Amino acid sequence: MKLINKSILTVAITLSTASVYYAQETQDTVKSTRSKDIEEVILQGVTDIAKDRKTPVAVSTIKAAQIIERLGNQELPEILNTTPSVYATKSGGGFGDGGITMRGFESRNIAVMVNGMPVNDMEGGTVYFSNWTGLSDVTSTLQVQRGLGSSKLAIASVGGTINFLTRSADMKRGGVVRLGVGNDDYLKTSFAYNTGKSPDGWSSSILMSRQAGGTYIENTDYESYAYYFALGWEPNKKHNFQFTLTSAPQWHDQRTYAPTISNYIKYNPDQDGTPYRQYNSDYGYYTNAEGRKVALANRSNYYAKPVMMLNWDWNMNEKSKLSTVLYMSNGRGGGTGDLGRVGGKSLTGYYDNMGHFDYDAVFAANQAVDVNAAAAGSTLIRRASINSHNWYGILANFQHKINDNWSFSVGTDDRYYYGYHYQVVSDLYGAAGYKDNKNLNIAPNVVNKVFDYKQLSWNPFGGKTTDLSNQIGYSNDGEVLWYSGFGQLEYSNEKLSAFVQGSISNQAYQRIDNFVIDGVTTQQGQVVNRKTGFKNLFGYNVKGGANYNVDEHNNVFANIGYYSKQPFMNAVYPSNQQVLNPTLTNEKIFSAEIGYGFRSSKLNANVNLYRTEWKDRWLRRSMQFDMSDGTVLNGYAEINGITQVHMGVEVDATYKPFQFLEFQGMFSWGDYKYKGNASGTTFDDNNNPINVTGDSNTTTLYLDGVKVGGSSSNSIPQMTASLGATVKPVKDLSIYGTWRYVGKLYSSIDVQSFSTPTSRGALQLPDFNLFDIGISYKIRLNNTSQFFTIGANVYNLFNTTYISDGATSVHAKTQDAFNSQQEYEAYQATLYKGIDPSNRVYFGFGTTWSANLSFNF
Template identity: 40%
Template sequence: MKKMKNWLLTGLFFMIVSTVFSQGKVTGTITDGTGSLPGANVVIKGSTTATSTDFDGKFTLNSTTGTGEIVISFLGYQNQTVKFTVANGATANLGTIVLVANSNELSEIVVKSSIIDVAKDRKTPVAVSTIKAAEIQQKLGTQEFPEILRNTPSVYVTKSGGGFGDARINIRGFNQNNIAVMINGMPVNDMENGSVYWSNWAGLSDVTSAMQVQRGLGASKLATPSVGGTINIVTKSSDMKEGGSFSSGFGNARNFKVQGSYNTGKLANGLSASVLLSQTMGDGYVQGTPFVGSNYFIALGYTTKNDKHDFQLTVTGAPQWHNQRSTASTIATYQKYGTLDDPNIRYNADAGYLNGEEYNIRKNYYHKPVASFNWDYKINETTKLSSVLYASMGRGAGASATGGVGGNVYNSNVFLNADGSVNYDKIQAWNNGTGSVFFDGANQTRTQIGGVYQNGFSTGRTGAGTTADPYKYNTTSGITQTSSINSHDWFGALINLNKKLSQTLTLDFGIDARTYTGYHFTVVNDRLGGDEFYDNSVASLKPAGRHLTETYATNVQWNVFDNRDYEKISFNSTGKVRWYGVFTQLEYSKDNLSAFVQGAISQQGFKREDDFVYLPTDPLASTDYENILGGNVKGGANYNISEKSNVYVNAGYYSRQPFFNSVYPNNRSTVNPNLTNEKIIGFEAGYGFRSRYFNGTVNVYNTTWNDRYLKGNALPASTTIAANTTYTEYLGLNEVHSGIEFEGSSNITDKFKVFGMFSYGIWEYKGDATVNAYYQTDNTPVPGFTGTPVYMDKVKVGDAAQLTASLGGSYEVLTRVTVDASYNFNDKLYAGLSPTNFSSPDNKGALELPSYGLLDAGLSYKMLVGKDKDKSVNFRFNLNNVLDKTYIAESRTNIFANDNLPVSAGQTPGSKGTYASNGMLYDGVANVNQVFFGFGRTWNFSLRYDF
């Protein structure tokens, strides 16, 4: 009996042990429905047992229990919980588990709205690169938002002057005025000039779920200005999964950022909400460029129980102010305040000190919130209606300087300290009559007008000068900080009906309507010690003019509904643009073939109001609308040769209306008699390859841009033409941009991944153009200056590298600990051009700048936390320009090393030698060129908690 009892106890003990310490295995494969998801996190709920999927998306877990749940998470996808049961010593294969993309993936939003024209892999026949939120969150750091695209083929990004949000981007050699930027399907390029100011969109990096760069004519159905390409940004939506995040980051130049967000997820009643707030600030890498920027994002959503209706209300804005570096100094100036071999690339000729504090007369301050209301209506299984109403009310300005002292502007040598900073105290002392300035061969003291120190527009130089009297200065003028206000009210609507005609054909038809009012005037910010500002710009108040004492602070206007009443100076005009368009697209898809044909037509109307230049009784004080018709047609096809290979072709033609300042040149209300639409013809072909080990695309393109409009500078002063009384206009400028692009990535192992790209462009002007000259006062032709040729044929297009390449990789050195690096190379970079450089048929063409390469690196660690390991703490460190490379990012001038130095009157041309012979070179470039250097080594660190 005792032995039997012992056997029972022993048996019971082994049963307990075998139950507690069972070694059953749980296996499975994680995919997104189209391919495996390597690196997905898999954890047994309520335990610390976790693993990551391998390159094929497979995982194996050892379970100590017979039943349980696994939680699968992958950035960009919704977490998924799967139950399992496994016998002792056995293996339970859960099969293929498909994760559903959240708003970090484009496909979810595409299903909801047919307004957002997102290119689909192996289906949409365009050259495209997609950057997801995970990469933006990790690698952007303190860089500008467009810089995340640096390793994309044919994309060239620079920081321009280096102020917060002042970056600019080129695609295939076209500047961002000719690149369509879309946010959730809405066009955001300025309706007057096509500009995009990234400082107004600095908060996009916080709220972007994915971004596509569609090079070439792109997939948008609208008549957009996508000569070079389309940047399609998709922001977060309200019905993201429940959760949120808190993050904080800091970097060089006292850069600091804090952010918080929360999403309710879709509630049982169909409601959802999402909110994000962030704040960033810093001193700026460039001298005298501190900044403060905020960002808010609020989204509210409602989905009906039958999923027929989905409503989304989104409001986002990024109010900011930042000091700028607007002056492109010569290379010699950077060397002067550094060394010959190590120029001071942070030097800012606009920055200085006033009353013991840092002061910069150049400042940008703006607030441009955007609100949109989206309604997606699933009428039936074959018909879907997508609509969006949007509004944007921008308020803000760019501050600069007007006036001068004896012909000297605020950053002339007479106002510079020994370190090159602007002595604003000296300007203030001159303005208030307590100080003197050395010019005209002696120290001069300011004189009053009517008993006061009067500032105005005069620089204090009263003429061009003669041999007997080379100066012709007066001592009555002063220097003032003024702001050019460029506010606007913008309203629009997009409606798209998507109808599946059959199993193979889908038809889209839509309406695009926009209205825009731009308010343009100047105000006084700081007289810098002067008593009053004299303005004589208002036609109805001449000749007496006005004596003004009101000033306006350069503060961000948070309340955009407040149309403030300002005392305006210099100019005051209102530009109105009306846009009415329709578009349609027919898409065919069957088996391995997909194709589309698309067309759009739009009418733009331009109206100008001006009560400064014109009397109220003058018909030109308020013009009629000048209506211009334009549009596009394009089509393409993609064929999937196999499961791995596909080929595509596309072609298109654009007839694009000119911008507002082309319709009404020189801020006058007389319609340009030479108006013509710009014509763009594009062709593209490509090949794609997809496999478990390698993904790659290669494509070739050719874009012809004819009848490009360009306004030029004034004619030189002469005996018959006064200085600054004319402007020039270049007609018949034609460009051809062609090239080849490659982009690829490979998972060498489940932990080691590499990527790379290469692009080579041939971007040249085609044929010669002509220049006409007009008087500024009434836009009438200047006699003798009509049809003058400029010799542009075969001249390289400047301002963007025509050869770019990058190579990078990442390696998971420990579980969820990853290091990454990339090297970006830029060559065939030419200076920015003005056609005035090409008045002679034997001109030297475009100045080629030195090539350069940049190495960036980073370290990431993701720590799973929480009871179910479904939350995480993320660490990220970025080091940009690791090797601290000094490089010229852009040049405003086109002066060659073998050009002769200028000579004085009576001297023989070339008698002073060349810049090269005088040793006036830096890295082979004449040091009199006005340039912006890129940033040196920078770093940032961020910590984010996702819950």
């Protein structure tokens, strides 16, 4: 199959992040992919930044000016959407709730780093981008390495690595004030200033910002702040110290439940048979004391995750260098949802005729309950699930140049993590309290203390726990010890560069259940204690690669690697219990890749082919279950024994025929499949086993040969392309337009759809095309260092209606499922673009916009 030809390369017109063509805001010149300011960062600190025509990995790099110009009010990962094999969506549509996949792997299996420091959650690998929205303001370079990547750390970057390099304290003196506006009351203001370096080596940088408003989705209000402070000191040429403090405290109302297609259509206020893309079933209305209807969110998120880092670079001599980072990250916050039942119904039993919660009915039902006399869980409330942590680490890297060709590096990455997980009452929904009986140390007690999720926590040292008497549902802690060592040997000359890397790591997990009595016997006859004791898991990886520059235009590379990856904590202690997984095993990942690059003054192009096999994977997948009483229950499934095979090809190119015009293009094709079957167990949100396929909560999942979809409510495309252009008709004016195509998009796997041998595989969602445009203009003042920049962006220009993510795989019924041709034709008329309307999906946003004004001084 001929995937792309020369004509496509030369007419490609899109924003390609495969090359760096934007200069810093204060410069006019355009820089090539071999940008010297990028290469100067290579040997600084502990970051592993890929060099063009040297590091044998597939890489894309974005500069700060591109993020500032084009991100607007999009989700931070969306700036990567024109990168090969990357798919970023807004998921449910709440602020910062976006998801990202790379080569078919989701964010928990993509190594996300800030200045070389890993930030994936140490218990589950997740990355919540709502905690990192401030990075859009302080990132100087964003580099994506697809596949194994060049990081020497003992991290299993199955899909790839995303590394944010933030501004340093010693940037040149100057500042900027920005104002941004957009759809749905989006408003963002920010201020940043750099002092520059003083004669005695001191420098500092500060940034503060606030944004608020709503998103395109109903009732998704939010408020977010960001602050960044960097202090640098370079006493001499041997030593450089950089201290950094940053955080982005926020709260936002969410849409976490993917509605059915039929409900999007049913609850469209226009009643025109089209889906109402803004529809959100996770909120409702109640009547306040003044008699007014007030919106109330059931699902929301709030978090603050301050990070402090101290970097020390020591140039020991001309050949040796030691880089060390000490860091701390104390996260505070959680997410809300409903808990309990009243009147025999959960919250989904109280929808009104517009598909929103009828809180007046809930309040009335709750007020009729004598909570002291009733059974536990007999009122319906909003709970907040707290997920706080304290995280400390040290990362050190010693580099030594043996001679002009050979060098090596060795180092260590050590971390300590303590996570706090419990539930508290967030809103009583009119009840006098909530009776809980989950804590075996306390007799069933009535809790009526309410915690407001909109009260942001700015203190990184306090607020980690509440009194046990106010905790409900569950209360457990996770303790993780991580020790690792790594090494790399590298050879390099003008033509050839090659490396071999290896790392070993030990992860020790301990689960602490504060609701358990030591020595209690479970229903399965197992004796458990409050503390499980540490379970040590050993892992390792080894990888190598080589790049050969054929001439000044052509280069080829290859890499190969094997990972023995420790499972996440919820696989070590599954079902949220104090019992060790009896079938615990490391996950095994083998990956290989080859690539070709072409560089010239006008055309740059890359081609990559890869294959990754992932065995013994364990997955926890959030789900919504259809119950026999007609209600929908939120919960999760634990799936083990998964094997996946991902292979594909990637092409990206930029073509610049004139100084004022640049074309870009990208194409990626993948074939991602499950290999063999797996087994799954199902639970509700409060960790109670639920039976959805029979008399047991355990079932076989028939996945062999099924296309890989995402977990939770995400989807994975196996074909993407983009075309676009950037035009600069006059000095300081820039206009761009992009087209993006997404195809072979598969819905996520769900336990109910794959529980029989006749399962029809993952549901393929309709392909879609999107267009974006933007413009920016710089107004210079007499002082060359002072200028205004005004810009605007329009996303989804033609208001295309498309499904971005699917939560279920319900295939359209065949004709033999009906008693008559008339019934079959009536059913066919209900299909949405050939898809059964009972499928739960997220529609992408319609047309949105943003505009900004900034002043640099």
